[in-house]
Amino acid sequence: MKQEGLHLLAKQVLDRVVGACALVAAAPICGLAALVVRSRLGSPVLFSQARPGRGGRPFTIYKFRTMTDARDETGNPLPDHQRMHPVGEFLRKYSIDELPQLWNVVRGDLSLVGPRPLLMQYLPRYSPRQARRHEVLPGITGWAQVNGRNALDWPAKFELDVWYVENWSLLLDLEILLRTTVALFARDSISHGGHVTMPEFMGPSPSTIGQTAEEA
Numbered sequence: 456m457k458q459e460g461l462h463l464l465a466k467q468v469l470d471r472v473v474g475a476c477a478l479v480a481a482a483p484i485c486g487l488a489a490l491v492v493r494s495r496l497g498s499p500v501l502f503s504q505a506r507p508g509r510g511g512r513p514f515t516i517y518k519f520r521t522m523t524d525a526r527d528e529t530g531n532p533l534p535d536h537q538r539m540h541p542v543g544e545f546l547r548k549y550s551i552d553e554l555p556q557l558w559n560v561v562r563g564d565l566s567l568v569g570p571r572p573l574l575m576q577y578l579p580r581y582s583p584r585q586a587r588r589h590e591v592l593p594g595i596t597g598w599a600q601v602n603g604r605n606a607l608d609w610p611a612k613f614e615l616d617v618w619y620v621e622n623w624s625l626l627l628d629l630e631i632l633l634r635t636t637v638a639l640f641a642r643d644s645i646s647h648g649g650h651v652t653m654p655e656f657m658g659p660s661p662s663t664i665g666q667t668a669e670e671a
Contacts, residue, residue, distance in 0.1 A: 466566065470566050478557040492520050495542045503518075509589060519554070557595075567628070569592050570589075571600065591620055599615040609653075
């Protein structure tokens with residue numbers, strides 16, 4: 456089923472109503488998290504970055520900061536595992552760092568469910584099939600997240616994203632939301648094989664090496 460017409464309208468209404476209610480409910484947790492991040496990691500409290508939305512159009516995503524800005528002697532950021540702060544590890548463990556993305560849902564940048572938005576520089580690296588993940592709005596959680604999250608390699612993750620695009624329904628979204636809730640309590644597959652975040656996706660034509668990616 457394609458995300459268009461009345462089906463898309465129903466998804467958008469559900470996203471914004473649930474997103475707004477969840478944002479209000481999470482406000483005390485967000486406030487406390489902001490205070491802790493400000494006191495331990497300093498300013499800015501939020502990590503913001505351009506990400507590709509539906510059709511690859513960029514938008515700004517928001518998360519609570521989980522890493523320091525530590526750099527080497529040449530001014531390049533240190534590897535993720537060296538910059539990850541204990542506070543950041545706690546926020547990621549319980550997915551609290553993702554809560555500001557509810558604002559993106561209310562704005563219509565994100566859906567509650569869809570392929571996770573990755574980095575802008577990945578766009579030319581996708582195969583035509585992998586690029587189909589951008590036929591729908593990206594989401595806070597998705598089919599890949601409830602089927603392995605960062606324990607998956609990139610090809611497996613993208614194949615699950617495309618499967619979601621090809622098999623989408625509101626019932627599937629509800630199933631993913633339910634399974635996400637269960638996964639949050641289990642706290643499974645937050646990191647990938649020795650990496651604090653997913654290793655960078657280089658695609659068939661690697662051209663950017665050594666950049667860190669706080670996207671997982």
